[in-house]
Amino acid sequence: MKRKRKGSFWAGCFLAGLAILFVGTGIFYTPYDPNQMNAALKNTAPCWTHWFGTDNFGRDILSRVMAGSRTTFLIALCTVGIGTFFGIILGAITGYFGGILDKIIMRMNDVLLAFPSLLLSLVFISIIGIGKYNSIAALGIAFIPSFVRVVRSEFVTQKEMDYVKNARIMGAGHGRIMFVHILPNTFSIVASAITIGFNNAVLAEAGMSYLGLGVQPPDASLGRMLSESQAYLFSAPWYAVAPGMVIIITVLGFSLVNEKR
Template sequence: MKTKNINFIIGSILVGIMLVFVLIGIFYTPYNPNQMDGSVKNMAPSFTHFFGTDNFGRDIFSRCMEGAKTTFLVAIITVSIGVIFGTVIGAISGYYGGILDEIFMRIIDVLLAFPSILLALVFVSVLGTGTFNIIVALGILFIPSFARVVRSEVIAIKQLDYVKNAKLMGASSLRIMFVHILPSTFPILLSAITIGFNNAILAEAGMSYLGLGVQPPEASLGRMLSEAQTYIFSAPWYAIAPGIIIVVTVLGFSLMNEG
């Protein structure tokens, strides 16, 4: 079996495990993720609390389920924003070219010239903290990368014979772009989506870790890592659980993308 196939299978298994973990968390958690119990603060993992408890006596397993759900939701929405708007911009820019293409590409070049996390910090500082604002900020930042990918594919595909035949038969520009050209971009777009999902998870975790993303008491994997750093020696399980979830998820999508 080829290495790429093995990577894809392993990646799919890891992502599948995380998806099951998130889906179960939507309908059921062993404890209320925000329920505090002072009698069990910083309790080590046990049959009662699988991942232990935090400094407020909250069940870490339940908070990991809730935090993973939040992180996945933010990643899905932000990548969807990037895909939808980036695809439209890239298709129009690549198909029509000319001055329109120049304007779009120069704006995209400016956005891509800065580190994404730095721009996210700027957006959040303007918009304010919170889940909605981080979704808007990250969604805007993902548009340029998808627009550039789609544009390059559209430029190549629009020169093919079947597209020229569609023009000769009188097909409208919109039909040619969205019916004849864009479906052919799906393979490379799918690869870009897996990379984007990876980046979105890391970006959300990073922003929440800095206190600029998801706000307490709402659970977030990045926020949990930030809260756990004070107890890294006295209660290491507080940081290990959310850290492993992030690593497994990112590794899974990376392996899928390679495959």
């Protein structure tokens, strides 16, 4: 059983590393301008000059997937960053102090958790409008409740530990106890939540862009490319394969890594 889990972990590391390498390369280099159109190359099948073929505007799919992966990963990272930052603050306060404040915040948190994060982000998008930066804000807000729940449960457990009681006896303030003493001891759980959150954020961003509510043309994102390729599944199937494979490799890789925790 341990050997199987270890094999899954290293397989996940390989897939996640492959996705990160692909995105990292796209930051500095793409074979072609992702938005450069060429009517003469419309829906060209994969070849030596265009490894993943071209789309219905003659744009190089490999270049657009590299640029789209960069956009999707950036949005996912910002989303998880927002969720983690505010989730840690709210979770630490409610878990450490408890009382009426804990009950009020957690009841509100439970209401928000009752809705899937993508559905909740769609509600926020309907209020603030569509676009890349608005989708970051909407997804970030939607991801806060899950991090609040994780951090709070850890703080409720940790605040009763002997090292916390010793810190109080030594005269440490509440802020120091929460963020210097307790928070580092929640790292493994929070790191696992971040990994899961990143996976969910990649899927959520892809879903929003697929629906036309996230990244807008001519910018590329994985979800946007899947949406654009839908009309060409039979005439140019390679259009959907590349962005779909990047999503699968990324989500599968980080999921396998997280299983080890």
